[in-house]
Amino acid sequence: MPEEAKEVWKQVDQYFVDALIAPSERFDFALEVNRKAELPAIDVTSLQGKFLEVLVRGTSSKRILEIGTLGGYSTLWLARAIPDDGIVMTLELEPHHAQIAKQNLEAAGFADRIDLRIGPAADTLAALVKEHAAAFDFIFIDADKASYPEYLQWCLKLSRPGTLIFADNVVRDGKVIDGGHRDPNIQGVRRFTEMVSAEPRLSATALQTVAGKGYDGFIIAVVLH
Template identity: 55%
Template structure:
C-alpha cells in the first residue's frame, strides 16, 4: 500500500509540473464517473505520453480500439493536424454515447469517427470499405482478443506505423503461464504473436503510477 501511495504522489507531482490544468479533460473524467463508466481511463501522464507519441510520429490517421469515455481519444486527437482523422471503436452503446458527448465538449467531433459495435466486426467493415492505412494504432480493449486486434492492426499498417498496446503487464501476472485469467492469457498470446511476427519490431515497458502496476507494448511496423 505504501508503495502504491508513493506512485500516486509521484504521478501528481509530474502532473503539477508538466501537464497544464485542463478544465475540459477534467470535465470528461467527471462525466465518465457520473455515467458510471469503469474507472480505467489512462492517467493524465499516460494521456500526455500518447499525445507526444502521435506528435513524434507526425500521425495524420489514428485508429483506436477501445474508446470507453473518449479520454484517451481526446489526448490523441488533439495532436492531429487540421486535416487529421481518428477512428475509434467502442462495443458498449452507453460508453459510446458518453464518449460522443465528451468529444463535442472538447470540440473534436469533426475529427473523430466513433463506430459502435463489436470491434472485430467493425474492423472487418473498415477493410470492406477500403480504409486507408493508419499511422498510429492504439489497442486498449478486451484483452482476450488482443492477438486478433494485433493482426488487424498489422493489416491496417504500412512501414512506419506505430502500434501501442495498453495493460500488457497486468501487475506481473503475464509471467504466469498457468494463469486462469483470460485477460492474462490474451496478453500472453499477444506477446507470442509479436515474437513470431517479422513485420513489427516491438518492446514492452513496465509502468507504475496512479493506475497501479502495468505497462505498454510499443512497436513499429518495418
C-alpha cells in the same frame, strides 16, 4: 502491492502532472462526466494521455485508430495531437460508453476529428479491411485483452511501414508471467506477445509502468515493412 508504494506512485504522478501538464490541458471534465455516468474507472492517467499525444505529434501521425473508446478520455488526447485534417477512428462495443464519449468529444471541440464506430471491434476491423480503408499511422489498443491477438491480425492489415502499434495494460499486475493463469485476459496478452515476437514485420519492446492506478505496462511496436 504495498499500500505505501502505491501512495508514493500516486504522489510522484501528481508531481509530474503539476509540473508538465497545465490544468487547462487535462480534460478533467471528461473524467468527471465518466464518473457520474458510472463508467469503469479504467481510463489512462493524464500523464499516460499526454504520452500518447507526444507519440502522435512526434510521428506526425494524421490517421489514428483507437480500439476501446470507453468515455473518450484517451481519444481526447489523441484528437488534440493531430492536425485539423486528421482523423481518430475509435471503436467501442457499448452504446452507453460511446454516447458518453461523444458528449465529451463534442464538449472539447473535437467532434469533427472523430469517427466513432459502435459494435464489436473485430467486426469493424474486418469491414475496414474489406473496404480497403487507408492505412493508419498510429494504433492504440486498449480494449478486452482476450481479443488482443485477433486485433493484432487486423491491425497489421490496416498498417503501413512506420505505423506504431501501442498495446496497453499488458503486465496485469505482473500476472502476465504466469503461463498457467486461467484469466482469459492474461492468456490473451501472452498470445499477443508471442505473435508480436514471431511477426517479422514488427520490431517491438515492452515497458513496465507504475502509477497512481497501480502496476502495469505496455507493448509498443513499429511496422517495418
